[in-house]
Amino acid sequence: MQKITTPVARYPDLFRSGLIPGVWLVLAVLVSTLWSQHLAARGLPDFTELVEENSSAVVNISTTSEPAGRQSRFQGLPFDEGQLDQLPPFLQDFFRGPNSPFGGAPGGKQPARSMGSGFIVSKDGYVLTNNHVVEGADEVIVRLNDRREFAATIVGTDPRSDMAVLKIENADDLPVVKVGSSEELKVGEWVFAIGSPFGFDYTVTAGIVSALGRSLPSENYVPFIQTDVAINPGNSGGPLFNLDGEVIGINSQIYTRSGGFMGVSFAIPIDDAMSVFRQLRDEGTVARGWLGVLIQEVNRDLAETFGLKRPRGALIAEVMVNSPAQAGGLQSGDIVLEYNGEEIELSSDLPPKVGRTPVGESARLTVLRGGDEIELDVEIGELPEDGRTGRSKARDHLGGKTGALGLTVEPLTPENARAAGVEGGVLVTGVERGPALKAGIRTRDIITEINRKPVNSLKAFRTIAESLPEGQAVSVRVVRQGRPIYLVMRP
Structure with missing residues (x-):
């Protein structure tokens, strides 16, 4: 019988040294890693079919804007440009030649040109894009994926949401995108964009949803979708798709310090965009709903002073005069906790909900006032062009000094009151080391409320200041440069 030689028998010293088991271990780890990468790769989305199905409905938009104040090059002469052909050839060259004092645009100004993206939402030629893509344009050209070009008319624009609706006529067989819903969008979901960054037509970029309901300083009536999809100049107005090939947003803005993409992009939710589209069409x-309040975030210290267990809601810093909020009984110092049964976690949650409410419809608000939750029904008005119609009236006036808080105050002059849009309170003329300085109170602030009690005179200010609980956080309402804010002070 033939003797079978095993690896151990053949290389006993190697196994005793542990070399061969080590090699097998390395191989096992390598195979496991490669297999894991293979499985992970199989789990990544394949965008090829989605891009092929949807690219045709995405358009490139180019605009031309004539210089402001453009006039005829031949103003003051006894003929206009249309009569040049009747002049002798040497005179035509004089007026039209490259070295002619009448050549080119007046003053050497050339027409401004810009590019962006958009997408077709209906067979009859309606196109959605951003307002800043077509703002001030005298001519708008829409180019399709099949290289057809059409002159488009601007049906309407909404600068507040950065939306514009275009219309192209006499076009057959127009491809149309599938419009989805942004309501069910989830953070972490895969999305992709098609657009023309820097003029590179039909560029595809992909990423995930980074956050929902973002409020930007430029517009707090749009709950933006934040993504890490690469968006650059020229992508503006282009569609953001989900993995079902449905448009769920319009790429609108980026956060950047360099002018280029830095990983933070913002898109208008398609539900809001389609509402704007239908109204413009x-x-x-x-028309947007309007409450008529100025609000601010509730931080940890403010939550403590108002008796909240945790920071939440929207703190009303001011109720505007003759506003729906004033008519509905809202007061400064109220914290809105719910709007039509929906919780308000951040102050930025409130404006979009109000903006979506039809004008004239009643909304039920749950607010915290004096430690108690109450419900108010407010009839929503229409948002004015400037977002506000009047300032709230403050209180009364007088003057003096208190060292316990580190403050020097004096009566409010009529001039200061008019400049700040108030009728009362006390003017801060000095801030020294102490609770007021730590709270962020500044010289020239007007104090109208402390610990949720109105400051309508110097006597009231002193009475309230002397009765403040030591070491306990209290709220202070000040008007600074015409804008009311709440601060937290610990006497």
């Missing part, structure tokens, strides 16, 4: 203007 049917009415030519956009």
